[in-house]
Amino acid sequence: MRIDIQRARSDQAESLTKIAFAAKRYWGYPERWIQIWSPILIVSADFIENHETFVAQVGGESAGFYAISVVNDKASLEHMWVLPEHMGQGIGEMLFDHALSRCKEFGVCVLEIESDPNAQGFYERMGAKKVGQSASELDGQPRILPILEINLPD
Numbered sequence: 001m002r003i004d005i006q007r008a009r010s011d012q013a014e015s016l017t018k019i020a021f022a023a024k025r026y027w028g029y030p031e032r033w034i035q036i037w038s039p040i041l042i043v044s045a046d047f048i049e050n051h052e053t054f055v056a057q058v059g060g061e062s063a064g065f066y067a068i069s070v071v072n073d074k075a076s077l078e079h080m081w082v083l084p085e086h087m088g089q090g091i092g093e094m095l096f097d098h099a100l101s102r103c104k105e106f107g108v109c110v111l112e113i114e115s116d117p118n119a120q121g122f123y124e125r126m127g128a129k130k131v132g133q134s135a136s137e138l139d140g141q142p143r144i145l146p147i148l149e150i151n152l153p154d
Contacts, residue, residue: 001058003091005098006063008053010045015062016055018080023064023081029116033139043067043079044055051078054104056091061095066095068102069113075108096126103152113148120146 005095020041025034034041045063047053050085053067064082068075082092095149114134115122124130128148136143 001089003063004057004096005054005092006057008048008050008055008067012050012055012062013043013045016053016081017041017049017063019062019065019083020079020081022083024116026084026087027116030139036139050101053079053093054098054102056082056095058091064091064095066099068099070103070108073107073109075106075111075112077105077113080113093126094121096123100140100150100152108153111150111152113150115146116144116146117144117146119150123148123150126150 013127015041018110020043023043024037025031044052047067047151051067053065056063065079065087066077066081067079069078080092080095080099082095099113113124113128120130125153128150130146131149132147134145134147136145
């Protein structure tokens with residue numbers, strides 16, 4: 001299986017949005033929550049043009065993507081999604097490694113990740129450490145998201 005990672009194009013916004021929704025639904029969240037999360041799952045052409053966004057292609061089809069925002073020497077992982085049918089094939093690891101390489105090119109010292117609780121273990125396996133948490137309310141229920149960081153060598 002050949003995996004190519006390429007810079008996302010603005011005309012891929014709909015495809016990337018579908019990946020984000022499919023990956024979020026994979027965890028079995030209620031559909032009402034998915035709809036509440038819609039604003040953060042939708043990837044616009046403008047977003048792609050203004051963020052470091054890269055897509056993994058498998059057989060010419062988009063299988064996953066990530067996006068980072070960089071401010072000075074820190075970066076934030078804005079998106080990191082893999083289609084459920086491609087999970088467990090190393091695509092997430094390749095995308096994350098690519099994101100770290102991009103961070104290094106920008107001189108980033110720290111990549112911050114506000115993670116879905118289901119993805120925390122993945123990021124920890126990739127070398128991130130939990131440094132805090134973000135508390136909010138979702139549909140009347142408390143929701144705690146782990147905040148992780150990975151320090152990048154100079």
